[in-house]
Amino acid sequence: MAPGGLFWWIGAGVLVALELISGTFYLLMIALGCVAAAIARIAGAGADVQFAVAAGVALAAVVALRRSRFGRRKRKEASRNPDVNLDIGQTLNVPVWSERRARVNYRGAAWDVELATGEPEDAQVYEITELRGSCLIVVASRHASAKAGAL
Numbered sequence: 489m490a491p492g493g494l495f496w497w498i499g500a501g502v503l504v505a506l507e508l509i510s511g512t513f514y515l516l517m518i519a520l521g522c523v524a525a526a527i528a529r530i531a532g533a534g535a536d537v538q539f540a541v542a543a544g545v546a547l548a549a550v551v552a553l554r555r556s557r558f559g560r561r562k563r564k565e566a567s568r569n570p571d572v573n574l575d576i577g578q579t580l581n582v583p584v585w586s587e588r589r590a591r592v593n594y595r596g597a598a599w600d601v602e603l604a605t606g607e608p609e610d611a612q613v614y615e616i617t618e619l620r621g622s623c624l625i626v627v628a629s630r631h632a633s634a635k636a637g638a639l
């Protein structure tokens with residue numbers, strides 16, 4: 489194999505290693521383009537054809553990935569995303585409701601609490617599902633033994 493063909497194999501290896509660090513599949517798709525170009529090199533294609541093959545295969549692989557279920561991530565609104573707001577999923581006690589609203593102490597401060605649509609007012613322990621400004625939107629906790637957090 490000529491030294492020029494080694495370029496594509498090294499490129500594919502580097503991209504696969506970076507893929508392992510990043511956790512996405514996109515670098516792996518570009519690495520597939522490098523492998524296709526290396527195969528084109530072995531077949532005797534010129535440099536311009538190798539680059540065209542690499543670009544074409546990488547582009548097709550990225551488009552195919554993007555259309556697959558692995559390429560489509562469901563994005564949650566920040567107000568409901570526990571990765572953005574650590575209060576989502578926490579529990580708290582709400583002893584008294586007034587027109588589906590309450591005021592409770594949570595994490596050392598007084599918070600407005602609103603009951604989500606269709607949720608009962610008699611659960612006592614509630615789980616935070618959303619934050620709207622300084623208002624906690626809650627649902628009845630599905631865990632009967634859940635402990636209320638940070639009262």
